[in-house]
Amino acid sequence: MKKKLQSLIQETFKKLNITLPEVVIELPKEESFGDLATPVAMPLSKILKRPPRKIAEEIINSFEEKDIFENIEIAGPGFINFTFSKSYLYSEIKNLIKDSTGFLRNNIGKGERVHIEFVSANPTGPLHLGHGRGAAVGAALSNLLEAGGYKVEREYYINDAGKQVKLLGLSVFARYKNLLDIDYPVPDDGYKGDYIGDIAQAIVRENGKRYSDAAFEDVADFFTDFSYKLMLKTVAQDLKAFGIIFDMWQSERELYENNDVKKAIDDLKIHGYIYEKDGAVWFRATDFEDDKDRVIIKQDGEYTYFTSDIAYHRKKIEKKFDELIDIWGADHHGYIPRIQAVIQALGYPKESLKVLLVQMVTLLRGGKPVQMSKRAGEFVTLKEVLDEVGADTTKFIFLTRRPDSHLEFDLEVAKAQSAENPVFYVQYANARINSIFAHAKEQGIRIEKLEEADFSLLSAPEELRIIKKLLSYPMVFEGAVIAHEPHRITFYLQELAGMFHPYYHKYKVVTDDVNLTAARLALCEAIRIVLRDGFEILGLSAPERM
């Protein structure tokens, strides 16, 4: 619909000898402004030094294919509003049903490869709701880009090296001793949640008292590895319960074992960005836009988290993806200049990596903040929220907001709303359509080859509104892909459901009139196709009945 209009306008420009880099086409916010509109005459008025309405008139006058429009008019300061003819709308909706993927999906990515890293929580504790937000956004963005013709790789970066996992091992070790009634101090800065006890118990189950007399130094590797691996398993399970899948799990340890870290440091050294000071090795981040230089090898000879991250991003960038996206919690935003300095130090433009920040989630229960203390191990996990609220609702709440908006997640509201929750409203539209089809089938009505129905029977204003809404999906989709904003799909689905429900209430689809029934079933089929496409992108289930 948009493409057609765009090319028509461009043809006209050619005839009038006008050049404009891009023809902007938009969906007017009010129906009286037509189906599509363009403001092109307004910027042109500056160039051509003529009033915009005059220019708009010239454009319209030299239009070739006027028969697909019912009306073209100039409005406001110089908008050109287009209203399509019904016959054009009918032929388009027919195409939608005949070849849904061809019609809905716009190949914007053209096979370009995109790498998206998200969640990447340390395997030192269960996922919380903030991770859940990153997961929902990352997965939906991945699906969206994939649907938009990109080749997407979803990756989880596992911080299985370094101090934190070791501290996890020590925390579990202390709890293990305690379980065997042996006095052992729990480290002050150690991990304290119930899950530490669970891991310790698993060790008791499998190994009994084998390590009861051991010193931590001697069994550190065993406790550390056992603990983080079990934790990682839990993380993966929780993500699975949330419906999130990854193509790759990149281990930090592997970067050390495969010498990627060493290679990365050497690389930076060659480029002259490494120096020694105070017994430590530094990366000269201030050569770029960071405000401090950063330590990569500490006085004690240990690497920092940043060091392996340099190696990780170097590895990613050398795989020559067309686009690299990291999704981080907003509390890590101070880390961006540092990592972009690395990208540039390695000789790539800093735009090679896009960091999408996902803002904090405040967890409430009945308007009151839920006290969370990671130190004391008191926090609500993603799993608990999923059990209480449900995966679809949780996802929907995340996906009806821009990632950079601070989010208040009230457990009571999310649950109490469950009867009138927006996600059910949208899913219910799909379930209703299914039951219409079931009913039609029972009545012995043919529900195949709906594209052969007589679409011109869909002449009620509500039907035309729905058809136009359906035909605008590719535009919304395209906008969402380009902007990397899955939430646009969420809002669109709510609007579409918001048209279907009143229609359902006012009109009967299955009637004695065979031809009308076929036409309306076809319309329902088109709605169902679009709803399901949206569900798939957002990662929501599409229940047959509710």
Next chain:
RNA sequence: GCGCCUGUAGCUCAGUUGGAUAGAGCAACUGCCUUCUAAGCAGUGGGUCAGGGGUUCGAAUCCCUUCAGGCGCGCCA
């Protein structure tokens, strides 16, 4: 102190990258189930787009500034 994010209806949030008279859901109130599912429908009220300047044909959107909230500013990850 410096940096990043946010501020839109009572509440939670959209606002198509600068377009036309600023929208939706929830909450509140009034009606609607003998019908293809009432997780639904019809109707009513609700705004200094945080404040102030600026940029232009045109600003919730861009720039400056003030205020408020959140988050960062480690040889932690």
